[in-house]
Amino acid sequence: MIKSSGKSTSSNRKTALLGAASLVAGAALFAFAAPAMAEKNGMMDRHKAHLEEVDTDKNGKISRAEADAARDKHFTEADADGDGSVSFEEFQAMAEKHRQMMLKRRFERSDKNNDGVLTGDELGGRFADHFERMDKNGDGEISAEERKKAHKKMRKHRMHDKEDH
Numbered sequence: 001m002i003k004s005s006g007k008s009t010s011s012n013r014k015t016a017l018l019g020a021a022s023l024v025a026g027a028a029l030f031a032f033a034a035p036a037m038a039e040k041n042g043m044m045d046r047h048k049a050h051l052e053e054v055d056t057d058k059n060g061k062i063s064r065a066e067a068d069a070a071r072d073k074h075f076t077e078a079d080a081d082g083d084g085s086v087s088f089e090e091f092q093a094m095a096e097k098h099r100q101m102m103l104k105r106r107f108e109r110s111d112k113n114n115d116g117v118l119t120g121d122e123l124g125g126r127f128a129d130h131f132e133r134m135d136k137n138g139d140g141e142i143s144a145e146e147r148k149k150a151h152k153k154m155r156k157h158r159m160h161d162k163e164d165h
Contacts, residue, residue: 054062054070078086078094086094108114110122134142134150142150 051062052058054066056066056069057063075086078090080090080093081087107118110118110125112122112125131142134146136146136149137143
C-alpha cells in the first residue's frame with residue numbers, strides 16, 4: 001500500500017482499496033463494452049472468449065453478480081500477497097503483465113502467416129499501412145500537418161479506449 005505522511009493508515013488503506021476496486025471494476029465493466037469494441041477492432045474471438053468466461057451461467061448475458069465475481073477475481077489476481085489491498089508494486093506487476101499481453105497481440109497481428117516470426121514484409125507491412133493512413137493526400141510524403149492530424153487522432157483514439165476500460 002502507498003502511504004503518505006498526511007494520511008492515517010486507515011485512510012491509506014481505504015484509498016488504496018478504492019483505487020484498486022476502481023481499477024478492477026473497470027476491467028469488469030470492460031466485459032460490457034467488449035462486443036462493440038471487438039467488432040470495431042476485429043478482435044471478436046478474444047472478447048467473445050472473455051465474455052463467455054465472465055458469463056458463468058452461460059445465458060448470453062452478464063449479470064451484476066457475474067460482473068462482481070469477475071471484478072473480485074481480477075482483484076485477487078492483482079493482490080499477489082493476499083493482504084486485501086493492491087500495493088504500487090502489485091499494481092506495477094499487473095500493468096507489466098497487461099503490457100506483455102498487448103505486445104504479444106501486436107506481434108500476432110503482424111505475423112500474417114502465424115509462423116511465430118516476423119519477416120521484413122510482415123513487420124514492414126504494419127509500417128507501410130501506418131504510412132498510408134497518415135499520407136492523406138497520397139503524395140508519398142507525410143507533411144507536418146498530416147503528422148499533427150495523425151497524432152491528434154491517435155491521442156483521441158487512446159483516450160476513447162481508456163474511457164471504454
